[in-house]
Amino acid sequence: MGWVSNLDHFWEEPSFARFLRRLASFSRLILFDKRGTGLSDRVVEHPTIEERMDDVRAVMDAVGSSRAALLGISEGAAMCILFAATYPERTSAVVIVEGYARRAWAPDYPWGVTADEQRRLLEEIEHGWGGVVGLEARAPALSADAEFRRWWAAYLRAAASPSAALAITRMNYEIDVRSALSSIRVPTIVLHRTEDRAIRVGCGRHLGETILGARYVELPGADHLPFVGDQNQILDEVELFLTGARPAPAHDRVLATVLNVEIVNAAESAARLGDQRWREIVDGFAAAARAEVARFRGRVASLGEGSCLATFDGPARGIRCASALLASVERLGVAARAGLHSGECEIAGGNVGGIAVHIASRVMDEADANDILVSSTVRDLVAGSGIAFEDRGPHPVRGIAREWRLLAVPHPAHHLAAPARDTASTAATDSESARLTRREREVAVLVALGLTNRQIAERLVLSGGTAERHVANILSKLGYHSRAQIAAWAVEHGLPGARAD
Structure with a gap:
C-alpha cells in the first residue's frame, strides 16, 4: 500500500476496510507488509526494489499464485513496473494508482519532488513521527477529522519506526524506473486524481503516455490515499479493467x-x-x-x-x-x-x-x-x-x-447476559483459548481494555515490536482481522480482567 504499512491497522479504519473488501469481492486479494515495516521482520538495511521483487515472488509462491495482477499504489507502483517488465510470465496485469516512475524532480521530469520539498518532508518525519505526518497532502478531505487523525498517527507508528520511515523516504527519492516502462508488455491501467497533493498528476500522465498500450484514467479529487474521497470511482475502473464489467449498482x-x-x-x-x-x-x-x-x-x-x-x-x-x-x-x-x-x-x-x-x-x-x-x-x-x-x-x-x-x-x-452458547461452541472456545499462550491471553485482555500496542508494551515491560507480534499472533490463531474482534472474544469468553470494573 505504498510508503509504509501495517496489515493489522488496515481494518481499523472503516473506509480502508471497505476499500479492501470491495477489491476482494472481484479478486483474490493478497496483502503483505514489505520487509522492515508493519508486521514483517525489522531489518538493518531496508530492501532495494530488486529485493522487494524477490519478496513478492516469495509471497506468491507461498500462497500458490503462479500469476497475479499487481496493484501498485504510490511508491509501490515503481516495484510493480519493474516486476512486470522482469517477470511478465508471472504478471497478468498492472494497476497503478497515484503512482510514479521517478520521485525526484529533474529538468526532463518537472512533476517530481524538489530537493526543498524532500528536505521539509524528512524534517517533518524526524521531528513529528508519532503524529499526523504527511496527512494534509495525503488525505486533505479528512485532515481535520479527529478520528481519522488518531487512526493515521497510530497507523504510522505501527508501520515503521522513525529511523525506518526516514530510510524508506530517502530511498524512495532515489527511485527512477523510467527505463523499464517501454519493456512492459502486460495490460496496464494508470489512475490518478487531478489535484493529488502528494504525487502530482503529471507523474500519472507520464506513465499513461509512456507505457505501451496503457489505459490512463484521470479522476477528480485531491486525496492521495485511494480509500479517502470517492473510492468507488477508482474501484469501478479497477473492476472494469480486471473483469471486463462494471459493477451493478448495489x-x-x-x-x-x-x-x-x-x-x-x-x-x-x-x-x-x-x-x-x-x-x-x-x-x-x-x-x-x-x-x-x-x-x-x-x-x-x-x-x-x-x-x-x-x-x-x-x-x-x-x-x-x-x-x-x-x-x-x-x-x-x-x-x-x-x-x-x-x-x-x-x-x-x-x-x-x-x-x-x-x-x-x-x-x-x-x-x-x-x-x-x-x-x-x-x-x-x-x-x-x-x-x-x-x-x-x-x-x-x-x-x-x-x-x-x-x-x-x-x-x-x-x-x-451474553448470547447463549451451546456445548459445542463452549468446547470450541476452550480449544481457542488453549491455542493462545499465557502471554497472548494477557495481551488479549489488555486489547479488550482498549490499550494500544505501546501501552501494552509498557504494562507488560515488552518492546513495542514484541507487543505487535503478540497481537498479530492472536489475530492469526483466532482467524480475526481486527482488535475489536479480539476484545469481543476476550469479554465473551470470560478472560479474567477483560471487563473494566
Missing part, C-alpha cells in the same frame, strides 16, 4: 434492527472534563462500541465522537448490545442513551440508510440518560425472548406523519 434492502447510541450532553461533558479526559472517554466509548457490537454479532455502520450507529440481524441482540454498551459507558463516568427500531434498511457501498435509520435516531432523541427506548416494532419482534418493557405511550416522530408507541427496556435487567 442497493440491497434488508430487514435489520438499527441501534443508535450517544453520550448524553456530550458538549457540556467535554467542556466540564477538559480535552484530555474527554478524549479518553471518547476513545473508551469507541472501543466499547466496537467490542460490544462485534460480541452481539452486529455491524458498526458509523462511529462519531461519542456516538454509534449499528445494525443487527435480530432485535434481541440489538437490545442486549445496547444494555452492555450503556453499562460500559457508565463505567467511564458518563451517561449514554439508546434508541432501536426494526425496519427495512438500504445498504449501499457499505453505508446504511433508509427510514429505519431515521426512526431509530428519533427514538433515541426521546430517551433520557441511561434509557434504552425501542419502537413497538422491536417489541413485537422479540416476543417470547423474556425481555421486559415499560410502555412510554405514543410519541410523534419528527419527519414521520404517524406517531410511534415507544417502550423502555428496564436497566439493568437479565437481558445484559
Whole structure:
C-alpha cells in the first residue's frame, strides 16, 4: 500500500476496510507488509526494489499464485513496473494508482519532488513521527477529522519506526524506473486524481503516455490515499479493467434492527472534563462500541465522537448490545442513551440508510440518560425472548406523519447476559483459548481494555515490536482481522480482567 504499512491497522479504519473488501469481492486479494515495516521482520538495511521483487515472488509462491495482477499504489507502483517488465510470465496485469516512475524532480521530469520539498518532508518525519505526518497532502478531505487523525498517527507508528520511515523516504527519492516502462508488455491501467497533493498528476500522465498500450484514467479529487474521497470511482475502473464489467449498482434492502447510541450532553461533558479526559472517554466509548457490537454479532455502520450507529440481524441482540454498551459507558463516568427500531434498511457501498435509520435516531432523541427506548416494532419482534418493557405511550416522530408507541427496556435487567452458547461452541472456545499462550491471553485482555500496542508494551515491560507480534499472533490463531474482534472474544469468553470494573 505504498510508503509504509501495517496489515493489522488496515481494518481499523472503516473506509480502508471497505476499500479492501470491495477489491476482494472481484479478486483474490493478497496483502503483505514489505520487509522492515508493519508486521514483517525489522531489518538493518531496508530492501532495494530488486529485493522487494524477490519478496513478492516469495509471497506468491507461498500462497500458490503462479500469476497475479499487481496493484501498485504510490511508491509501490515503481516495484510493480519493474516486476512486470522482469517477470511478465508471472504478471497478468498492472494497476497503478497515484503512482510514479521517478520521485525526484529533474529538468526532463518537472512533476517530481524538489530537493526543498524532500528536505521539509524528512524534517517533518524526524521531528513529528508519532503524529499526523504527511496527512494534509495525503488525505486533505479528512485532515481535520479527529478520528481519522488518531487512526493515521497510530497507523504510522505501527508501520515503521522513525529511523525506518526516514530510510524508506530517502530511498524512495532515489527511485527512477523510467527505463523499464517501454519493456512492459502486460495490460496496464494508470489512475490518478487531478489535484493529488502528494504525487502530482503529471507523474500519472507520464506513465499513461509512456507505457505501451496503457489505459490512463484521470479522476477528480485531491486525496492521495485511494480509500479517502470517492473510492468507488477508482474501484469501478479497477473492476472494469480486471473483469471486463462494471459493477451493478448495489442497493440491497434488508430487514435489520438499527441501534443508535450517544453520550448524553456530550458538549457540556467535554467542556466540564477538559480535552484530555474527554478524549479518553471518547476513545473508551469507541472501543466499547466496537467490542460490544462485534460480541452481539452486529455491524458498526458509523462511529462519531461519542456516538454509534449499528445494525443487527435480530432485535434481541440489538437490545442486549445496547444494555452492555450503556453499562460500559457508565463505567467511564458518563451517561449514554439508546434508541432501536426494526425496519427495512438500504445498504449501499457499505453505508446504511433508509427510514429505519431515521426512526431509530428519533427514538433515541426521546430517551433520557441511561434509557434504552425501542419502537413497538422491536417489541413485537422479540416476543417470547423474556425481555421486559415499560410502555412510554405514543410519541410523534419528527419527519414521520404517524406517531410511534415507544417502550423502555428496564436497566439493568437479565437481558445484559451474553448470547447463549451451546456445548459445542463452549468446547470450541476452550480449544481457542488453549491455542493462545499465557502471554497472548494477557495481551488479549489488555486489547479488550482498549490499550494500544505501546501501552501494552509498557504494562507488560515488552518492546513495542514484541507487543505487535503478540497481537498479530492472536489475530492469526483466532482467524480475526481486527482488535475489536479480539476484545469481543476476550469479554465473551470470560478472560479474567477483560471487563473494566
